[in-house]
Amino acid sequence: MLSVISFVTVILTKEVVMATDGQCADDYQFKSPFLPGESCEAIYNKNTETRDKPGYYWILSRDYCGMTYTGSSCEDIYNKYPETVGKSGYYHINDIHWTYCDMTEKDLDYILTCAGVGGGWRRVANINISTGSDCPSGWRKDAYSGVSFCRLVSDGDNTCSSTNFSTNGTSYQRVCGRARGYQKGWSVNFWAYHHHAQSLDGYYVDGLSITRGNPRQHIWTFANGLFDNTTHNYNCPCAGGNLAPPPFVGTNYYCESGATDTRNDTAYYFNDPLWDGSGCITSNCCDNPTQPWFYRELRGTTTDDIEARICREEEFTTGSTLVDQLELYIQ
Known part of the structure; x- marks a missing residue:
């Protein structure tokens, strides 16, 4: 042969x-x-x-x-x-x-968001579900009405789903990034922290938590409040709510709501994405000129990997935060 x-x-x-x-x-x-x-x-x-x-x-x-x-x-x-x-x-x-x-050196918005810090950034996370990306390990991919997103693995309450992004041992002192998500039903930003999850390791927020290292150290929080233009105590602090962020979060967070009316547990608010710096009808939650980008300078250098956790206080059937974009850079 x-x-x-x-x-x-x-x-x-x-x-x-x-x-x-x-x-x-x-x-x-x-x-x-x-x-x-x-x-x-x-x-x-x-x-x-x-x-x-x-x-x-x-x-x-x-x-x-x-x-x-x-x-x-x-x-x-x-x-x-x-x-x-x-x-x-x-x-x-x-x-x-x-x-x-x-x-x-990116575009002008990126430079402003990163406090004028120039190029040389290293990308450690780049998720865009709307362009076909898969959800990272530890998150669950789902879809509704033709819109795909990442969500918590569990349908239960009082929980978080975690995914890690390796820095490959690179030393850094600055973190920059952005996220985009959607609100489903009932979402109460920092309510859990004020009642029974008073730790960075817990489900202290309805939203997305960005941390580093072990034990965890806070980098940024993307919180999801209840309403954007209807008065309620569970709204974002920037929308008249009375739930202050935890001390370990401080001012290092963005908070926004996708809902503008009465509570609807089954609604998916795809018309107003979260944390994109637009769509805040009567609140001042979009007033930060650096949005959607955040910039954080750490107290010292580190090689820690970065963790992102989607957290929720309610059961999924009642409400949740859905994430479809996440970019993280270190320098």
């Missing part, structure tokens, strides 16, 4: 590619077969001739691989190598980890 061995020759070519500003960029482009799991790291390890040739490589899409650049963090590489500015892609961190680095 004649055996046939098929093979693909991997070709390294030098070609001119157009940069986003219309200028020609002289980069190496690696033309490889569409292999599931292929990556900048795999190309670097398998093909020694690429190790001194940073540029745009064809993996499953056209990605930038910073082959020759290494540093302790994305920020370190950004500051040491001016030629990496604007070239977001995968870089060698601490000679061990290949990490996606956002090497642009």
Whole structure:
């Protein structure tokens, strides 16, 4: 029997590619077969001739691989190598980890949100369910009326569902990000903290809690209040409610409601997304000019992984917070 061995020759070519500003960029482009799991790291390890040739490589899409650049963090590489500015892609961190680095200064809203801090941010979370992303491990994907979202795993009350985002040992002191969610039914922001969950480890909020480390340390909270324009004690503090945030939250939170009328446990308020900085009819919950972005500077540097928890005081049938977008960056 004649055996046939098929093979693909991997070709390294030098070609001119157009940069986003219309200028020609002289980069190496690696033309490889569409292999599931292929990556900048795999190309670097398998093909020694690429190790001194940073540029745009064809993996499953056209990605930038910073082959020759290494540093302790994305920020370190950004500051040491001016030629990496604007070239977001995968870089060698601490000679061990290949990490996606956002090497642009983003748009004006991003700069304002991040208190004027420039580029070199490292992305650790990027979830967008509306564009087809899956929910991360620890959250449950669900849909209603054609809208997909992440929710708690359990249908019970007094609970949280947690997911973790690795920093791969990168040292950082600043965290920036944004989230978007929706309200379902009854949602009472910090009610649980004031009655029976007086700990950062508990279900202190109806909403989304962002923490780091073990024991947990608070970074940011996205709270979900009851009504936006109807007076009620369970509204967000910015909407006239009387439930102050816990001391461990302080002013490091956003709070918003998607509902504007009487209680309806079965309603999904998709018309007014939470924490996006718009749709606050009569409250001042959208007055912060940095929304939807938040910025937090920590007291010292850390390499802690970041945890995100969706929490709820009521049973799911009565009310909940649904999350469909989450981005987190460290520097």
